[in-house]
Structures are given as structure tokens and as C-alpha cells.
Amino acid sequence: MAYEKVYNMSFGKVYPLLVNKAVKKGRTAEEVNQLITWLTGYSPEEVEQAAVSDISYGDFFRQAPEMNPDRKQIKGVVCGVRVEDIEEPLMQDIRYLDKLVDELAKGKAMEKILRKK
Helix, strand or coil: CCCHHHHHCEHHHHHHHHHHHHHHCCCCHHHHHHHHHHHHCCCHHHHHHHHCCCCEHHHHHHCCCCCCHHHHHCCCEECCEEHHHCCCHHHHHHHHHHHHHHHHHCCCCHHHHCCCC
16 A cells, blocks of 8 residues: 555654644644644643654554544645545545644644634
């Protein structure tokens, strides 16, 4: 499967990339953690633990306590692909996080990013 390379990457290698993308644009690691906890149901402490463990990126999402049902409201393009059109559920969840971090880095308000009504 073409997605296996992404699934097998270490969460500990991807996490700092997500944080750095946001920090470079004036946002914080705490805000990135807020996005991850909203999306996956992990606590901030669990996210930090995962970042220093050897868990794979795929397993981080597979083992998520509770994926937020509102994630289906996330729309847009990441890496040239519309997230709502991704057919593989695990890859779609991974790209949802990418899209959330993109929106954070672009300065969007947290309430809008988290699809609060």
C-alpha cells in the first residue's frame, strides 16, 4: 500500500515538524497539542508521551481514544489533495491533522479551526 511509509513513520519524528510549522508562524506548541487532543481524544500529556515514545504515526491514530466526529467538517486541500475526498480512513485522519495545523499556521482563530458553532 502506498500509505505504509507514512503509517510507519515515528510520531516522534512527525510531531516536531507539526509544532515547528506552527511556531514559525507565531503560534505555540500548546495550540498544536490542543488541535491533536481535539482530533484524537488524547490528553496533552499523552501527546507529549507519544512524542518521546517509539509509536508509529499510524498506530498513534489507530490507538486514538476517540476520534472527534466533527472532524468530518474539515474541508480543503493538503498536499494537493482534498481531505474530504481521501478514501483511506486512516490517511484521511492523518491529513485532517495536517489541515488543522495548516489553518493554525495561517493565523485562523482556534474557534474556527475546531469547528465550534
